[in-house]
Amino acid sequence: MSIFERASDRRHLLGINGLKPHEIVDLLDRAENAVAVSRRPDKKNSVLKGRTQINLFFEASTRTQASFEIAGKRLGADVMNMSVANSSVKKGETLIDTAMTLNAMQPDILIVRHHSAGAVALLSQKVACSVVNAGDGQHEHPTQALLDALTIRRHKGPDFHQLTVVICGDVLHSRVARSNILLLNALGARVRVVAPSTLLPRGIEQMGVEIVHDMRAGLKDADVVMMLRLQRERMEGAFVPSVREYFRYFGLDAEKLRHARPDALVMHPGPMNRGVEIASDVADGPQSVIEEQVEMGVAVRMAVIESLIGWPGDNR
Ligand code: NCD
Numbered sequence: 001m002s003i004f005e006r007a008s009d010r011r012h013l014l015g016i017n018g019l020k021p022h023e024i025v026d027l028l029d030r031a032e033n034a035v036a037v038s039r040r041p042d043k044k045n046s047v048l049k050g051r052t053q054i055n056l057f058f059e060a061s062t063r064t065q066a067s068f069e070i071a072g073k074r075l076g077a078d079v080m081n082m083s084v085a086n087s088s089v090k091k092g093e094t095l096i097d098t099a100m101t102l103n104a105m106q107p108d109i110l111i112v113r114h115h116s117a118g119a120v121a122l123l124s125q126k127v128a129c130s131v132v133n134a135g136d137g138q139h140e141h142p143t144q145a146l147l148d149a150l151t152i153r154r155h156k157g158p159d160f161h162q163l164t165v166v167i168c169g170d171v172l173h174s175r176v177a178r179s180n181i182l183l184l185n186a187l188g189a190r191v192r193v194v195a196p197s198t199l200l201p202r203g204i205e206q207m208g209v210e211i212v213h214d215m216r217a218g219l220k221d222a223d224v225v226m227m228l229r230l231q232r233e234r235m236e237g238a239f240v241p242s243v244r245e246y247f248r249y250f251g252l253d254a255e256k257l258r259h260a261r262p263d264a265l266v267m268h269p270g271p272m273n274r275g276v277e278i279a280s281d282v283a284d285g286p287q288s289v290i291e292e293q294v295e296m297g298v299a300v301r302m303a304v305i306e307s308l309i310g311w312p313g314d315n316r
Contacts, residue, residue, distance in 0.1 A: 011308050012124045012131045015140035016182040024186060025158075028150050030303035031296070038074065038298055047310045048077035051108040056098070057134070058084045058114045063270055063294060064134055064143075068111045071301035075310065077108070095119055096126055103127040108309045112136075117175075130308040138173055138234070144269050145179035147300040149187065151293050152224055155265055160187035164221050166260070167209075168194040169228035169250060169277050172201050173235070176269045177228055181207050194218030196250065198239045215249065215256050222260035226267045227252050227278050243276050253279040257287070265289050 016024075037043060053072040057065050065081060072079040082102070093101075095114070102110065109130045112120045117137035124131035135141040149160075156163055165184050171177045171193050184191045185208045192210040193200065205211060212218035219225060230246065240246040247253075252266065266278075266288045274280045283290060 012133075013142055013304055013308065014121050014124060014131070014133045016142045016145050016179045016186070017140065019142075019183075019186065021186050024146070024149065024183060027146055027300070027303050027307065028153060030307060031146070031150050031299040034071075034074075034299035034302035034306075035296070037302070038295070043074050044076060045074070046076040047306055048072070048075040048108075051077040051309060052106065053077045053079045053109045053111065053305065054102055054105075054107045055079065055081045055111045055134075056102065056113075057082070058095075058112075058119075059135070061113055061134070063297070064113065067294070067297040068132075068134060068143075068301050068305075070298050071305055072109075072111075074298070075302055075306055077305070095123060099123045099126050103129065109305060132304060132308070135175055137175065138178070139175050140179045140182075141175040141269075142179050142183075143297070143301055143304060144176045145183040146304070147293055147297040148176075148180055148226065148267060148269070149183055150296045150300055151267065151289050152265065154292075154296075155289065156223060160184065160189040163189045163223045164192065165189050165224040165226060166192045166194055166218055166222040167226045167228065168215065168218065168252065170199045170230050170239075171195050171204065171228065172199045172239070173231040174228050178207075180226065181209055192218055192222075194250070196240065215252075216259045219256060219259040219264075222264050224265045224267060225252060225257065225260050227272075229269070229271060229273055230276050247276055247279075251275070251277055251279060252282050254282055254285070257282055263287075267293060269293070 055065055055068050069079050107129050111132045111134050112123055113134040114120055114136050117139035120133040120136040133140055133142055167177050181191055192212060194212050194215050266282055268290050272278055272283055
């Protein structure tokens with residue numbers, strides 16, 4: 001059963017893993033409509049009038065939480081934010097008890113971010129509503145991969161088979177990289193990862209990617225260069241000798257970018273560490289689509305929420 005299919009009386013988006021290519025394309029098409037809606041002066045519709053969305057974030061987040069909140073509001077839902085700093089989790093309540101408490105308030109959808117891989121899937125089995133994974137540990141971040149794909153499609157067209165996408169940096173700690181590799185492979189793109197071996201997970205070759213350790217060689221023929229944040233908060237011990245050295249070998253600056261195709265897109269999921277994984281002039285330069293990724297994030301989340309709980313006649 002696909003994760004995205006209706007399981008008994010509820011549907012979830014827990015990861016890209018399990019989505020079929022046509023489901024991905026369908027979400028991107030729906031998101032395209034949401035882009036148009038979001039660019040109108042009146043951005044709000046009433047598809048989700050009367051529905052309740054709860055954003056349950058156990059990990060600090062600014063852009064993802066704001067993006068899900070705006071998405072729910074533009075669809076007409078009532079949106080409530082619960083961040084862990086203000087919750088009973090600090091008082092020792094378990095993940096499942098928190099979920100059960102919120103479940104009793106009859107939400108229609110929970111958007112969940114958690115620092116442990118698998119926690120969101122576990123929670124989805126305990127509640128009666130739809131659940132969206134907004135990032136679980138080092139596992140998956142499906143809406144990020146969808147918004148990246150939408151951004152790429154808008155610039156490079158729908159045929160992903162023609163594209164070489166290079167994902168650079170801290171792949172080891174990155175749920176963004178995992179979800180992107182799954183999605184890009186599903187749509188037929190060629191995926192290459194560029195990183196020092198200390199920042200690559202064991203067995204990554206089995207995910208169907210090419211591995212290159214030298215950035216200039218890795219950028220050759222790239223249509224898209226996706227930079228990842230060096231996730232120092234997830235690192236125990238020394239994964240890189242120093243930030244200066246990391247930037248020298250793996251940071252994207254104008255000189256290294258010249259090894260990619262001249263029309264290559266520069267992407268970053270944010271938050272960026274300028275001068276660590278990306279130089280400021282590249283982040284703000286003509287090839288950068290980093291701000292557009294943020295705009296596409298709202299559209300993709302509108303598409304996901306609407307397709308999970310916004311269908312006509314859905315009166316659970
Ligand atoms: C990413 C995340 O949280 O996984 N950021 C995000 O969703 N905006 C990537 C990151 O933290 O580096």
